[in-house]
Amino acid sequence: MAFHPPRPVPPGLFRRTPPAIFPVILGLFGLGLAWRRASVRLDWPSEIGEAILGAVTGLMAFAALAYAVKLIRRPAVMAEDLSILPGRAGGAALCLSVYLASVALWPYLPGIARGVFVAGLAWHALFVVVTLRVFLKGPPEQRRVTPVWHLSFVGFIVAALAAQPLRFAELAEVLFIVTFVLALAIWGASLEQARRESVPAPLRPLLAIHLSPAALFGLVAAGFDLQSLAMGFAGLAAAILILLLIRVRWLTAAGFSPFWGAFTFPLAATASLWLTLGGIWTLPGAAALAGASALVPWIAWKVLRLWARGQLATITNAAVA
Template structure:
C-alpha cells in the first residue's frame, strides 16, 4: 500500500513589526550636522554676504526633520519604555540619543532670533532632557560590561554637549549660566581629551570606530563660540587654535580614519566641522584674516555634511540603518 505524500507545514511568517518599533537613534547625528550647517551659514551671512533667507530655509527644514525623527522615537518609546536602555547599551544608540537630546538645544538656537522666550524655554527643556540621557548613559555604563566603560570621543556628546545651551544663554543675558556651562564643559572636555590621548598612544582604535575621533573637534569649537558670545575673545581664539590643531590632525590622517568605509558613524564628521566653521565666522569680525579659512571650512561643510546626512537618512528610509547599527526593537 503506497504511503500518502508528506507535505511539510509552511514556514511560520515572522510577526509584523509595528511602525517605528525599531527606530534607529543613529539617524540623529546626521540631523545634528545639518543643524550645525544651518547655524554656520547663518553666522556667515554678515561675513560673506549671501541672502540671509538661505540659512533660515535650511534651519526650518532641519527643524521639521528633527521633530519628525524625535516623534518617531517617541512612538517607539510608547510601545516599550525600557527600549531606551537597550538602545543606550550600544555605542550607536548612545551617540544617537545624545544627538537627539542635543537637537532640542540646537532647535532653541534656531528659534533665538524669532522667539527669544520660546528659545529660553527650549534651552532649559533641552538641558533637562540631556541631563536625563546623560544620567541613563552613566547607569547603563556602570551596569554593563567593564570593556564598555572605556572613554571614547562620544563621551563629548554625552557629558560636554550641555555647552550647546551656551549658544542661547549668552545672547539672552543668562551670563552666569553661560559661564557655568563654559567652565564646567571645558573641564570635562579637557579630561576626555587627556584620557583619549593616552589611550591613542597605547592602543590603535579599531578601524570602524575611527570616525568618532572627529568628535574631538566639536568641544573646542563650541567652547570657543560660547566664550566669544560671553565677550572672552582671547579664550575664543585659544579654542580656535586648538580646533585648528585637531582639524589638521584629522585632515592629515583622513585615509586612516576612513579606511573601513562608510558607516552610520560617519555622522561624527558632520557637526564638528560645522561647529568649527561657526567659530571661525564669529572670529572673522574682529580678525578679518580668518575670513578665508572660514570660507574654506564652509565649502567643505557644504560638500560633506549634506552628503553624509542624506546617505544616513536614505539608510533609515530603506530600513537598513536599524540593522546595521543594531537598534533595539520595542
C-alpha cells in the first residue's frame, strides 16, 4: 500500500477529513434499508428503518460537507487520497452512499431523490476517472487487484439498485449487465491471487467486500422479477458468508481497525436480499438482520469516535488539503 509523505496540517476546518468515515456510513445506510425491507416482509415496525435512514442521511450530509470543504481548499487532494487503500475504499463508499441516500429520500422527496441520484452518478464517474489516472501514474503494486475494486468499479450496481425505485429501469439494466461482467473478472483475479499469495492480516477484513456484489446482484435481479437468478445469488451470498464466518478469527487476527468498516455493508445487504426473497430465506434474513443490527452500529461508533477525536485521519494516513 503506497503512502504519501506526511505534511503539516495548516489551520482551518476539515483540512484532513478522512475518507475512511464513509464505509461505516454506507453500512448504516444498508442497515436502515434492511430494516425497511423487514417492515414489509415481517410486518415489523417501519419506524425503526425510517429512523435509522433519517439519522444516517443527516450524518452523511455532514460528512460529505466536511469532505467537500477539504476538496474545495485543494482539489488535488482527491488524487492523493486515492493513492492509498483506505482512501480508495472510503472514496468509493462515499459514491455508493450517495445512491443509497437517494433511495432513503425517495418515499418523501422524489424530486430531490432523483437529483441526488444523478449527482451521485456524476461524482462516481469522476471518481473512477481519477482512480484510473492514479493507477496509471502510480507504481505497479498500486494496480494490484483488491476487494476495494468491487466498491470502485462494480459499485455501479448500487446505482442500478437505486435506479429501480427511481424509475430509471433501462439504466438499471445496462448497469446490471456491465457490473456483472466486472464482478466476475474481479472475483476471478482475486481467487487467482489468493491461490498464489497470502493476505496480510491488517488487510483481511477487506475480503468481506466480496460478499457485497452477490447480495446486490440478487437484489437487482429480484427488482426485475428474475426470481430464479435472485435465488442463485442468494445461495452464492450464503456460501460466501458461511466461509467468512468460518474464517472470522483469521479475518480479525490483526485486531480492530477502520478496515472493519468492510464488514458492515455486505452483511446488511445480504440481510436485505434474503428478506426480499422471503420463503426459505426469511429466517436467515432475520438472523442476518439481527447480526447486522448488533455489529454495524458498534463498528460505526468506534470509527466515528476515532474521527471525532482526530485520530482517524492519522491512522488511515488521509491527505491534507
